[in-house]
Amino acid sequence: MPSVTLITGGLGFVGSHFVWAAAREGRDVVVLDDGSAGTSPELPEGVEVVRGDIGDRATVGSLIRRRGVDAIVHFAGKIQVGESVTNPALYFDVNVVRALALLEEARVAEVPRILFSSTAAVYGEPEAVPIPEDAPKRPVNPYGASKLTFEHALEAYGRAYGLRWAALRYFNAAGADPSGKLREAHDPETHLIPLMLDAGLGRRPPLTLFGEDYPTRDGTCERDYIHVVDLASAHLKALDRLAAGHAVGPLNLGTGQGSTVREMVDEAERVLGRAVPRSVGPRRAGDPSSLVADPRRAEEVLGWKAQRSDLPTLLEDALRSRT
Ligand SMILES: NC(=O)c1ccc[n+]([C@@H]2O[C@H](COP(=O)([O-])OP(=O)(O)OC[C@H]3O[C@@H](n4cnc5c(N)ncnc54)[C@H](O)[C@@H]3O)[C@@H](O)[C@H]2O)c1
Ligand SMILES: O=c1ccn([C@@H]2O[C@H](COP(=O)(O)OP(=O)(O)O[C@H]3O[C@H](CO)[C@@H](O)[C@H](O)[C@H]3O)[C@@H](O)[C@H]2O)c(=O)[nH]1
Numbered sequence: 394m395p396s397v398t399l400i401t402g403g404l405g406f407v408g409s410h411f412v413w414a415a416a417r418e419g420r421d422v423v424v425l426d427d428g429s430a431g432t433s434p435e436l437p438e439g440v441e442v443v444r445g446d447i448g449d450r451a452t453v454g455s456l457i458r459r460r461g462v463d464a465i466v467h468f469a470g471k472i473q474v475g476e477s478v479t480n481p482a483l484y485f486d487v488n489v490v491r492a493l494a495l496l497e498e499a500r501v502a503e504v505p506r507i508l509f510s511s512t513a514a515v516y517g518e519p520e521a522v523p524i525p526e527d528a529p530k531r532p533v534n535p536y537g538a539s540k541l542t543f544e545h546a547l548e549a550y551g552r553a554y555g556l557r558w559a560a561l562r563y564f565n566a567a568g569a570d571p572s573g574k575l576r577e578a579h580d581p582e583t584h585l586i587p588l589m590l591d592a593g594l595g596r597r598p599p600l601t602l603f604g605e606d607y608p609t610r611d612g613t614c615e616r617d618y619i620h621v622v623d624l625a626s627a628h629l630k631a632l633d634r635l636a637a638g639h640a641v642g643p644l645n646l647g648t649g650q651g652s653t654v655r656e657m658v659d660e661a662e663r664v665l666g667r668a669v670p671r672s673v674g675p676r677r678a679g680d681p682s683s684l685v686a687d688p689r690r691a692e693e694v695l696g697w698k699a700q701r702s703d704l705p706t707l708l709e710d711a712l713r714s715r716t
Pocket of ligand 1: 401402403404405406407408425426427428429430431432445446447448467468469470471472487491510511512513562563564565566567578579
């Protein structure tokens with residue numbers, strides 16, 4: 394029987410890019426999204442979109458059975474670090490309680506494999522960068538804690554029930570499809586790249602740099618920005634590996650190269666050809682100083698390497714999607 398993949402959160406930033414990548418390879422996919430992020434990206438013709446909650450077991454179960462789903466790629470969730478500090482109840486509800494309902498329904502329906510969007514936030518403040526997968530996991534915000542909890546559930550389901558799973562720990566998802574038809578559009582937008590490009594384009598207020606007293610080379614936070622198109626290709630490879638009967642487990646998806654906030658702003662100014670108005674503000678709660686992936690395990694296991702994540706390409710793609 395041909396494979397059918399259920400994509401939760403397929404109307405979101407990373408999920409919509411994955412839907413296109415899968416469809417371009419002729420894969421059969423169905424999207425489940427409750428629309429809570431308020432985005433409605435253009436998706437490939439013919440892709441079924443079910444409006445529903447991952448925690449609604451009746452909806453999930455009937456969808457899995459009706460479409461014959463044999464793999465799940467689970468992107469749906471709440472994603473803002475700052476909001477998770479002020480409203481942890483929401484993060485544990487969506488990212489843990491409802492996600493566990495999805496997982497349990499998948500088990501009952503005998504779905505053999507699942508890919509999960511995890512995050513660098515599971516590591517917290519790392520002891521050393523670049524960060525390998527077996528580094529200590531001590532999240533410093535409820536967002537990271539909620540994602541790590543779901544990873545623990547996957548591990549336990551794998552051991553007890555033979556579920557084959559991968560937890561793909563993205564570092565900072567960024568960029569956009571080179572066609573310009575998809576874009577990073579969170580509401581409210583909290584991510585650095587859209588905020589700084591829009592500030593440079595005069596569409597938003599000046600950018601605030603959150604802190605300049607971090608122990609990094611220029612005092613601003615360092616992150617590892619990974620293009621969504623590279624994320625999508627890693628997911629396809631991970632799905633194939635699971636389908637071939639292999640275990641995958643946790644994998645970092647990053648480039649291994651960190652960029653500071655100031656370096657990002659400098660590169661954005663070059664790509665924009667104009668200044669990004671900005672000021673320096675206090676630190677944002679829950680921000681680790683430096684998060685850079687050691688991507689070697691993903692490269693070995695998946696035979697994958699980031700291709701479009703160099704800063705000029707990544708920012709040019711992001712800019713094209715906003716103009
Ligand atoms: N953007 C990043 O930098 C980044 C980094 C690391 C990990 N991640 C993870 O990747 C995943 C996707 O992130 P994104 O940036 O595309 O976020 P996004 O907000 O654009 O997409 C999430 C999607 O999930 C949907 N959703 C939320 N709650 C739902 C529910 N209860 N039931 C059904 N659908 C629901 C939303 O409507 C949205 O379309 C998330 O799990 C996030 O934690 C993102
Ligand atoms: O107006 C802004 C917005 C961000 N930043 C800084 O820019 C960096 C990147 O911030 P942001 O784009 O908000 O991403 P992160 O907070 O690093 O979090 C992202 O990356 C994490 C993994 O690193 C994921 O888990 C999260 O889902 C995703 O939101 C951080 O140092 C922020 O302090 C600013 O200085 N000013």
